Amino acid sequence: MNSETSILPEQYRSDHLFLLIGTNPLPNFVAAKLLLRAGGQLYLVHSTGTERIAGNLARYWVDVEKGAQPRFLCVAEADEADVRRQLDGTLQQLPSGTVGLNYTGGTKSMSVHAYQAVWEHQRNSRRPALLSYLDARSNKMYIARGSDPPFCSDPVLYSVQPSIQTIVDLHDFTLHTKIATEPILPDLSITLAEAHQSKEGRDGWRTWCDEKLRQAVRKEKDRWRSDSDLAKITVPFPVDSSLHRVVAQMREVFGCQGDSLSLADARRNGSLKNEKQLCGWLDGKWLEHYVYSHLCQIQAQQPESRLHDLGMNICPKNPQQGSEHDVDIGAMQGYRLYVISCTTDDNPGMCKLKLFEAYVRARNLAGDEARVGLVCMANDPKKLEQEMVRSWDAEGKVRVWGRQHLPKFSEHLADWFIGTDSY
Secondary structure, three states: OOOOOOOOOOHOEEEEEEEEOOOHHHHHHHHHHHHHEEEEEEEEEEEEEHHHHHHHHHHHHOOOEEEEEEEEEEEOOOOOOHHHHHHHHHHHHOOOOEEEEOOOOOOHHHHHHHHHHHHHHHHHHOEEEEEEEEEOOOOEEEEEEEOOOOOOOOOHHHHHOOHHHHHHHOOOOOOOOOEEEOOHHHHHHHHHHHOOOOOHHHHHHOOOHHHHHHHEOOOHHOOOOOHHHHHHOOEOOOOHHHHHHHHHHHHHHHOOOOEEEEEEHHHHHHHOHHHHHOOOOOHHHHHHHHHHHHHHHHHHHHHOEEEEEEEEOOOEOOOEEEOOOOOOEEEEOOOEHHHHHHHOOHHHHHHHHHHHHHHHHHHEEEEEEEEEEEEEOOOOOHHHHHHHHHHHHOOEEEEEEHHHHHHHHHHHHHHHHHOOOOO
């Protein structure tokens, strides 16, 4: 248990730690890892609405951390008397040891009532308690201990390193498919990105996708044809002069000669799962794999980026509410989740929609600590970024890259993780 080394002094860790459970379990996960002493006991204070989240955290704590089974305290979050009654009853029965409350999660009402209950228990029992809060902006832990001066830790962002899968598991989510960890056709995606550095190249490829590829491989309502039908289809290669290098590499990678692309040959020689995956890759998914290949390079070659887990095609499903939005790319830096959305569209309205969707997904998965990026073909990505930052009061949390960033994309991407905003 507590495999990461806590940067908090031992005196600020508790034998009995109460956590207020909200809809975002990540702060509770971080608090448990940093604030509970080895062999200590967790108490999960939850409402009926967050009971399943509490259960997921408890299951993780026992199965993965090998800790003691947490105890559950179900409260009516807005009922002061009920919150106090539940906490007072438990506090009075505690054996010896230090008591802590981390009130980062839960509602404001629950936080106020729980804080008062523990504070009064401290005063009446003369048993010092540790009252703590994890600040999402500074990533510092603020702790009050008895009559001691308040303690503010150094940033604890990198002290806990959950995987993307762990964050999904802590939520009430399952995944439609396994998280992908390897880019598909990364060399061809680089050649496509080079072609998209010019407007002619971007427009030429989009025209080919719309007028040749989609016309051949889709049926009504934009649905793909079956794999058995797709395997019989050949599509003429692009003829735009700006795409000559792309076509030459496609012929080499897919083993196709002449003027047409056989989907069956391309799928087989390109080692893709099926023809649908090939068509999706050509129709725009290539950009996700281009970005992801750069992320892998940054993780491997720039340890100062502190990236420790990467994944693509993260498709959570909430059993209570149905499907959630997909996440194109995720990256973990400490306990902060970076979500990157990708689109080959250059329409500002569509780019804003993609960015908004990514922002919502990131916050749903990882709360206020999450950061969001968009890779698109917009002509003025900085303007788009500034508009979104102002609208969401998200200074330092949003980044947008456009076509002009493609020539040195690795440098621009790495700066997001290593630059002055990375804490």
